[in-house]
Amino acid sequence: MLAMLPLMAGAGGIQMAVSIGLDKNKSADSLAANQVASDTVQNIKTICALVSEQWTRNLFQDLLQRSVPHQARTSSWAALWYGISQGILFFSVALGFWYGSKLVQDEGLTFDKMIQSLMGVFLSALAAGQALAFVGDINEAKAAAHDIFELLDSESSINPSSDVGRKYSVWGPHVTAAPAPVNITFKNVQFTYPHRPGAQILSGLSFEIEAGKTVALVGPSGGGKSTVFALLQRFYDPTGGEILVEPAQAQLEDMNVAWWRSQVGFVAQEPVLFDLTLEENVRYGAPPIDRPEMLSICARAGMNDFAGNKVAWDAGLGPRGGLLSGGQKQRVAIARALMRHPRLLMLDEATSALDSASEAVVQKAIDELTTARQSSTDGTAAKPTTLIIAHRLSTITNADLILVIAGGRLVEQGTHSELLAKEGVYYDLYQKGSS
Template sequence: MATFIQGKEGRQFSSDMRAPVVRLLGMYSLQSVFTFIYIYLLSSVGERIAASMRKDLFASIMRQDMSFFDRHRTGEIVNRLTSDIQEFKSSFKLCISQGLRSTAQIVGCAVSLFIISPQMTAGMMVVIPAVIVTGTLIGSVLRKMSKQAQEQAARATSVSDEAISNIRTVRAFAMERKECELFNQQIEESRKLNETLGLGIGLFQAGTNIFLNGVVLATLCAGGYLLSLGQLSSGDLMAFLVAAQTIQRSLTQLSLLFGQVVRGLAAGGRVFEYLNMEPTMPLFGGLNIPFHSLLANVVFRDVTFSYPSRPSQIVLQHFDLELPAGKTVAIVGSSGSGKSTVAALLERFYDVDKGCISIDGVDIRNLDPSWLRGKAIGFINQEPVLFATSVMENIRYGRPDATDHEVIAAAKMANADEFITAFPNGYSTVVGERGVTVSGGQKQRIAIARALLKNPSILILDEATSALDASSEQLVQKALDNVTRGRTVLIIAHRLSTVQNADVIVVLNDGVIVETGTHSSLVKKRGFYWNLIKEQQKAEQTRGTA
């Protein structure tokens, strides 16, 4: 280059520069290609890992027992599906990209250090393991702090999720300020934990920097001493120092990654906590009773049960009940007497603690749960949930392979076809989240159609009309009268007027059957059932005069 500047051999500039320029362009192009491959592969691997974890985690959550959902709030579960996996993915990408580069530099420079001066390298190898052990111990403490901080963040998310999903209830009771105070309290607690975690990570990184700078200073002192003894040349000292500084920079980058590693490990630990959780009750596997031989005779024999979340409180004790095939059995009683628990046990949302429940003589614990819930039993509760999709798809949820004609036929049986076809878009009408755009009676009839679509042999009605007004109740009751014929029906009722035509009425009190009979026979006894009727009549008269 100096020759060209001085004007010598200027005509050869192009020919002389062509080869190095081409080599440099080739190297730059190769670097660009490898950079593209590296970034694309890292992004692809990270996204695939995150997607796989999300799918596996959601599948694991769907397999869990009902007691799992009793113990964990929705917001906490959703937080692990979203925030925790996102945190793990970000940490994975960052640690791989910067961690591999820094690790490669450390290994390469460490080899160079050993070649230049085995004595000084050996001295460094004495100090570094002690520092690594100390850092590992501090790291375990910081990981625990990070896990606590993320759990607190999940609790804050749960509060917000609960308030937003139940905004109508919040608004109805003017509890906006209270919900804000509760959310602020959780956020403040989360802030404190994260600030403490930041303090710990900051102290760790500050200590790391002191150590790394101390290594450079020790290198200068030891190298100068060896230089004075003639055991090391000045060039070797400079090379050793440059390699040590490269290691220092790489270790500094690794120390900066430490905080991200802590958060990523904590997030991954929370995700794998759910992934490794095995349910006690399988979703699939077991016996199926052929439809042509299914009589649907249900027997509860000496059943004792308490909820897993409240093991000390016995809900049902030595409970015996038979639901004869094709008959309607109603269970009545005061609130908290265990009526809905009977329905939950028949659906096998929970397993009994003692005794057994059988269908046609087969213990339901030996039956395939997916067949039991998906085909044998139809369940309609007080507040059915509709999904934010069309009316057609909400009904088809009862049997995903059903044709449009079968869906419409089920809607007609449930007295729902008339109001559905009156909608501007008919069966394609979107009902909104949780069915907020349809009335209570309409929502209930859609739920009845959904249950009917799978043509169940056993029908459970858990206070299916108690939340409706008189006119809606009449329409829904007419639909229920149509669909209960020829089926084994279990009615959980609060309004006693809806069970007067039942074949058998069972009165529950504190988990124990105290009376059994027909409406007329129980009224003549003037016992628990008669007192319940009197109390309801008195309450209705009080509401009427108010």
């Protein structure tokens, strides 16, 4: 029986080599699918804001389908070698039976003793080896299964996959000719984050934003500015009060989630790009647009100094767009927002993380976003309603309206000159920023 141990060890080695080989020989498409899944988990808010859930799902499924032929070949070879290793194991068992029969015949060993010892050694060793390999994972597996089933059983009140909610009827039947900007009204809005129910973020916030205006949100950190953006993107619903969308006086909670998000353009302080080509990143989440219009939009976003020359349109940008500089990534994000022809445009400190040279270029592109855009259908200009969060107050002096938010409330509002004349909270913030 000891003589068979090298054979059994060799069989185990073959099985281990097969397992390692399956991991190492994954196709490029399979690895790309894994990268898409990883990007999706890390950037789920951006994907939801761009209404790209279905596009991302289709990309993932397409990559998996393309990896099937390679995986089939690899699995066939793995199955062959696994069969050989299993054959060696069973040959060892057969050899043990043969030698045991010789002992029964020539040495007087009883048959039942031979069976007991032989099967006890082989089956116990196999079972123990297989079981011990997973003992450490049992508790983790139970905890993971509990979390998974709890997540699957939960229901979200904000479901982007649902068809429930109002869509085009809010703006009438001709909305596609020249997408109209929106009026936004906050009425005594209150909000606490679900994971921090004891911390009141917004405390009766009320304001009104006219369609087509450029409005800046300023105030001390933690005052609730980013929360306003999160509520307008329907990542959360207010715990009290109302958010109304003009011209139909529709509550934002009654709007279809996916459709509403498709009407909103968003540019973050740290833009999120994906491990795709430059053109795919620009088109991400956008409706079908022909190439000349795409190139025109990218020019407005200030991309001409690198797109198509320094960086080819079909060039991969690497994980999180790492091959581009901060200013270049920000301009790609601006172009992505323009591609949506948004009714509501939100800019969250889009230049605060850039150097002065990049800031000047990006600020020029932002100015393009806040000017009237021309409809290709009937020539009607339709300027998006624009909200800007800014810490550098020098970038929003030309805003139509400035809302000063502190402690979850609106403390001041007016134009730049009006607020300076009041010498209140905005005046203090501006003086600190200028010093």
